[in-house]
Amino acid sequence: MLIRRLPALSALALLLMVCTAHAADDTARYWVYLRDKGLSPAERQLALQQAEQTLTPRALARRIKNHVPLADNYDLPVSARYVEQIRSTGARIRTVSPWLNAVSIEATPQQFAAIREMDGVQTLEQFHLRKTGMNEHPTRAQGTLDDPNYGLSLHQYAMSHIPELHHRGLSGRGVLICFLDTGYELYHRAFDSLHVVAKYDFIHRDTTVQDVAGEDSAGQSGHGTGTLSVCGGYRDSMLVGPAFGADFLCAKTEWVPTETHAEEDYYVEALHWADSLGADITSSSLGYIGEAPDFWYPFPDLNGHTATTTRGLEVAAAHGILCVTAAGNERFSSWNHIVTPADADSILAVGAVDTTGEIAGFSSPGPTGDGRIKPDISAQGTWVLWAEAHTQDNYGFAAGTSLSTPIVSGAAALIMEAHPTWTAQMVRHAMMQTASMADSANNDFGWGIMNALAAADYIFDAVPVTPNPVPNSPVLLSTYPNPVNGTATLTLTLPSNGSGRLTVYDVLGREAFTWPQTKWAAGEQHLALNTEGFTTGIYFVRFEGTAGHAIQKMVILK
Numbered sequence: 001m002l003i004r005r006l007p008a009l010s011a012l013a014l015l016l017m018v019c020t021a022h023a024a025d026d027t028a029r030y031w032v033y034l035r036d037k038g039l040s041p042a043e044r045q046l047a048l049q050q051a052e053q054t055l056t057p058r059a060l061a062r063r064i065k066n067h068v069p070l071a072d073n074y075d076l077p078v079s080a081r082y083v084e085q086i087r088s089t090g091a092r093i094r095t096v097s098p099w100l101n102a103v104s105i106e107a108t109p110q111q112f113a114a115i116r117e118m119d120g121v122q123t124l125e126q127f128h129l130r131k132t133g134m135n136e137h138p139t140r141a142q143g144t145l146d147d148p149n150y151g152l153s154l155h156q157y158a159m160s161h162i163p164e165l166h167h168r169g170l171s172g173r174g175v176l177i178c179f180l181d182t183g184y185e186l187y188h189r190a191f192d193s194l195h196v197v198a199k200y201d202f203i204h205r206d207t208t209v210q211d212v213a214g215e216d217s218a219g220q221s222g223h224g225t226g227t228l229s230v231c232g233g234y235r236d237s238m239l240v241g242p243a244f245g246a247d248f249l250c251a252k253t254e255w256v257p258t259e260t261h262a263e264e265d266y267y268v269e270a271l272h273w274a275d276s277l278g279a280d281i282t283s284s285s286l287g288y289i290g291e292a293p294d295f296w297y298p299f300p301d302l303n304g305h306t307a308t309t310t311r312g313l314e315v316a317a318a319h320g321i322l323c324v325t326a327a328g329n330e331r332f333s334s335w336n337h338i339v340t341p342a343d344a345d346s347i348l349a350v351g352a353v354d355t356t357g358e359i360a361g362f363s364s365p366g367p368t369g370d371g372r373i374k375p376d377i378s379a380q381g382t383w384v385l386w387a388e389a390h391t392q393d394n395y396g397f398a399a400g401t402s403l404s405t406p407i408v409s410g411a412a413a414l415i416m417e418a419h420p421t422w423t424a425q426m427v428r429h430a431m432m433q434t435a436s437m438a439d440s441a442n443n444d445f446g447w448g449i450m451n452a453l454a455a456a457d458y459i460f461d462a463v464p465v466t467p468n469p470v471p472n473s474p475v476l477l478s479t480y481p482n483p484v485n486g487t488a489t490l491t492l493t494l495p496s497n498g499s500g501r502l503t504v505y506d507v508l509g510r511e512a513f514t515w516p517q518t519k520w521a522a523g524e525q526h527l528a529l530n531t532e533g534f535t536t537g538i539y540f541v542r543f544e545g546t547a548g549h550a551i552q553k554m555v556i557l558k
Contacts, residue, residue, distance in 0.1 A: 500545020
């Protein structure tokens with residue numbers, strides 16, 4: 001989702017479709033999904049300990065707060081043996097994703113055939129991609145300043161009751177937000193007080209996130225500069241973003257001139273990077289769909305677990321990150337649906353309203369391909385003031401769900417600051433349950449226009465009681481498949497006979513299911529859990545017993 005609509009190329013049906021377009025040299029691009037991480041049980045335990053050591057203290061603290069394992073299978077590296085087997089065919093390795101346990105490659109038909117026969121390969125899918133554009137129309141700011149603090153930006157934040165939280169002394173301090181976008185011109189005056197913890201250009205593989213002459217296209221960083229300023233900018237009497245006191249990670253993942261699947265590769269890499277550095281929130285105003293008449297990414301595939309970026313957000317959410325992303329600007333296009341990764345579950349997909357609170361004419365409607373309500377929440381997305389890139393102190397107005405998204409991201413940071421013990425899913429729940437249409441959610445507004453003040457004052461009926469994970473416990477617990485839709489197999493391994501309680505909790509710490517069995521034998525036991533009566537969402541399976549304790553996150557997708 002960029003400021004202008006980009007030329008239509010094609011779209012992605014990553015897991016369920018096989019496209020036929022080839023590069024000029026008769027190579028095609030594929031994701032190679034692997035069966036496992038190539039580790040024995042003993043090697044896996046050691047690898048988990050090593051993976052835990054690679055996480056920053058901030059990342060570990062976030063996982064503990066969100067009641068998730070300190071390291072899990074997603075953190076383990078892709079098997080070097082499998083990667084070398086793929087490389088030995090002559091295929092070009094584009095990127096390797098531990099989260100997806102997959103390798104992105106370019107290969108000839110002969111190389112494809114050889115890779116398909118390898119023992120470690122689960123599926124091998126060809127892709128072609130087209131990224132959505134934005135129907136955004138920037139105009140230069142006009143008129144006189146009508147507020148000594150917020151200036152012309154007052155209304156876009158006042159609609160969601162953000163200034164009231166600023167008046168309480170909240171600014172997002174202590175919260176780490178990762179932006180994924182086109183680039184950032186950080187010399188703009190709106191960023192004079194912005195605290196950037198780290199930045200990385202995943203396109204050119206360096207730490208320069210602003211435009212570089214001869215390397216980037218003209219205006220490449222405009223969109224990222226603008227969206228970042230809406231969230232964290234601070235220029236007295238002009239623009240005061242919600243989270244002006246937060247810490248930021250700046251990930252440059254979008255290449256504006258052309259649309260290639262590499263951008264989704266960069267997106268997932270950036271999520272992994274943000275997770276390792278301890279990000280609390282990710283904010284992205286990007287989307288990936290198809291273009292009539294060739295919707296290479298059919299609507300049923302917007303089911304929350306098919307697209308690469310959607311699956312990436314799913315893992316990030318499972319690791320305790322609050323993921324905020326734009327719903328899209330396709331309401332009156334031939335697509336007329338939300339875009340990926342807004343179809344992901346357990347995130348905040350953001351729609352846009354105009355200055356009167358009516359749904360914006362471009363804001364993408366739901367539902368998802370599997371019938372869930374989307375967007376999740378809405379905020380002002382027209383006449384939003386932002387900083388103009390390639391200037392030192394110019395501002396303009398723009399419209400699109402790209403603008404409502406950073407408003408929501410910034411408000412979430414204020415709520416996290418106000419409630420440092422709340423998990424990401426508690427923040428999400430509070431924001432949705434206090435929005436303007438919480439009792440009558442629909443596929444235009446979602447749960448309604450955000451009310452940040454009410455969300456910060458929300459009182460939970462049930463307080464999370466799930467104990468923190470015990471990293472050195474001798475008890476092992478795993479679920480398969482994960483995500484699950486149907487029956488999940490739980491594998492519980494105990495070092496000795498003993499008593500214990502095996503319970504499934506939802507994200508608010510409420511018991512969803514408890515096994516009647518309390519006596520357990522040493523060794524490996526396989527238990528079936530029928531998820532038919534569960535709703536879509538993130539759950540925790542917890543074992544507490546005399547032999548030790550273990551916790552495992554489980555994602556249920558309906």
